[in-house]
Amino acid sequence: MEQTRAFVMRLKMKEKPAQLVVICFLLFIDGFVAVLNCSSPTRKALYHALEKELLPIKGVLPRNNFTESLEVTISITVVGLLGVDEKAQTMTIVIWxxxxxxxxxxxxxKDKCGAERLSIPREMLWVPDVQIGEFMDEDISPKTPYVYLHNTGYVYDDKPLRVVSSCRLEIYSFPFDVQNCSLTFGAYVHFASDIQMIQGATAEEILEESRQVIATNGEWELVGLSVTPFTLALQESYSEVRYDIVIRRRPTIYVVNLLIPSCFLVTVDLFSFFLPPHSVDRGSFKMTLILGYTVFLLIMNDLLPVTGETTPLINVFFCLSLALMVASLLETVFITNIQFSSSQYSAVPKWLSILVLQYIAVVVCLPPKKKSNRVTVFLNQNTREPAMDPNISSVSRSETFSSDETSVKPPPTPPIPLLPSAHPEPALDELKRLSRDLTAIRLQIDNHFKGTNSSQEWQMIGMVMDRLLFWLYIIFIIASFITIICIWIWNNSYSV
Structure with a gap:
């Protein structure tokens, strides 16, 4: 100090303008820079000098001019992606x-004090109150009690943080979703006029370093990161730096455990349409599939995300698959009932017949069957015999029968000469009765297989509805596969 003043006096005597500028600079340095005087070039002497200098002012901002803000530079490195809680809408990560x-x-x-930098306890100096705005839980990361202090007054503070932050999660495309979560760093109390947050490393540098040191290889992976310094304007302005962390879910476990088994069960139900409903109990088979699919969903329910805002697309897929299975079971019950009870139905409504047999049948590539023109012919040699009843339900020797409306009565044939016998008339009567019985049996069998026009229409409607549901199944499976593949490709090609 005395040497400086002597130098100033000598310059004043010479009165040179350039030297006056040097005088002012030296006075400024002498008044605002406190150079520590170490008794010896040892760390102990430096520590005592720092303790004497820093402890009295550790409670206030370390600046001489209160009209200027203190610049705090911040950088982060992502070292762990621990998970995402869709129900609580939180993300858990570990950062530096x-x-x-x-x-x-x-x-x-550094020559007189013996060190260029020194690690000192945090309690010895002022530390900025930088907090994360999205913090949702207590930080349980290990504490680092020391910071680095350089001989120029530069402070370097590096510490790990286990951050449980709030994050608005979009799980519509689960398990092929990409999440963008933000971490906002800023002073909790100090305004922007006191502390100014400055971005440190660039987003590319942070992303590259994070990918090199990241320690987790679980469900999530880091795919992008961006940095945005901004000022939050409330009643007062706050300086903040926001880091947008983009993470992507690895969908393999969900594809293997959820999508593939579900597609297998739906495909098996699709092939069950090839079972003939008139000879195989298709309903029992489909009911077994529905029970198996329900048990599968109950077991895998813990893997599905639960939120109150949006419904994941995979949940819609499971619901539609179950709905189609139930619809196919009901359709099987309808067809089975038609196969065995259509003769007791009333005539098909005209609008239903036109809609199903003329329009839907063409759409599903199932043209209506032509009506049978089969004619049943029987012989009745004795025109004097009573006519036969077309609605007969049993065969008896004492009953008489006649043909239906489509039966044609041929002209009487010439009598067959009988062999000489002692009693020809009883034999001829027996043959006539046998002919009537065989004709009645033939009529009953023919009416049973041909059925009435009404029952034929009902059976045709059942076949059309069966084919319609079959094509709906195929369309649903194709659309589901295309959607899954497109979302998976978009998920893998995502980049910031």
Whole structure:
């Protein structure tokens, strides 16, 4: 100090303008820079000098001019992606937080004090109150009690943080979803006029370093990161830096455990349409599939995300698959009932017949069957015999029968000469009765297989509805596969 004043007096005597500028600079340095005086070039002497200098002012901002803000530089490195809770809408990650700031007016000579930098306890100096705005839980990461202090007054603070932050999760495309979660760093109390947050490393540098040191290889992977410094304007302005962390879910476990088994069960139900309903109990087979699919969904329910805002697309897929299975079971019951009870139905409504047999049948490539023109012919040699009843339900020797409306009565044939016998008339009567019985049996069998026009229409409607549901199954499976493949490709090609 005395040497400086002597130098100033000599310059004043010479009165040179350039030297006056040097005088002012030296006075400024002498008044605002506190150079530590170490008694010896040892760390112990430096520590005592710092303790004497820093402890009295550790409770206030380390700046000489209160009209200027203190610049705090921040950088982060993502070292772990622990998981995402869709129900609580939170993300859990582990990061390294690096804060850097300058203590104005503090410096020392590294040669006289014996060290260029020194690790000192946090309690010895002022530390900025930088917090994460999205913090949702207590930080349980290990504490680092020391910071680095350089001989120029530069402070380097690096510490790990286990962050449980709130995040607006979009799970519509689960399990092929990509999430964008933000971490906003800023002073909790100090305004922008007191502390100014400055971005440190660029987003590309942070992303590259994070990919090199990331320690987890679980369900999520880091795919992108961006940094945005901004000022939050409330009643007062707050300086903040926001990091947008983009993470992507690895969908393999969900494809193997959820989608593929579900597609297998739906495909098996699709092939069950090839079972003939008139000879195989298709309903029992489909009911077994529905029970198996329900048990599968109950077991895998824990793997599905639960939120109150949006419904994942995979949940819609499972619901539609179950709905189609139930619809196919009901359709099988309808067809089975038609096969065995259509003769008791009333005539098909005209509008239903036109809609199903003329329009839907063409759409599903199932043209209506032509009506049978089969004619049943029987012989009745004795026109004097009573006519036969077409509605007969049993055969008896004492009953008489006649043909239906489509039966044609041929002309009487000439009598067959009988062999000489003692009693020809009883034999001829027996043959006539046998002929009537055989004709009645033939009529009953023919009416049973041919059925009435009404029952034929009902059976045709059942076949059309069966084919319609079969094509709906195929369309649903194709659309589901195309959607899954497209979303998976988009998920793998995503980049910031």
């Amino acid at each position: 937080q690096i804060l850097e700031w300058q203590i104005e007016g503090l410096s020392w000579d």
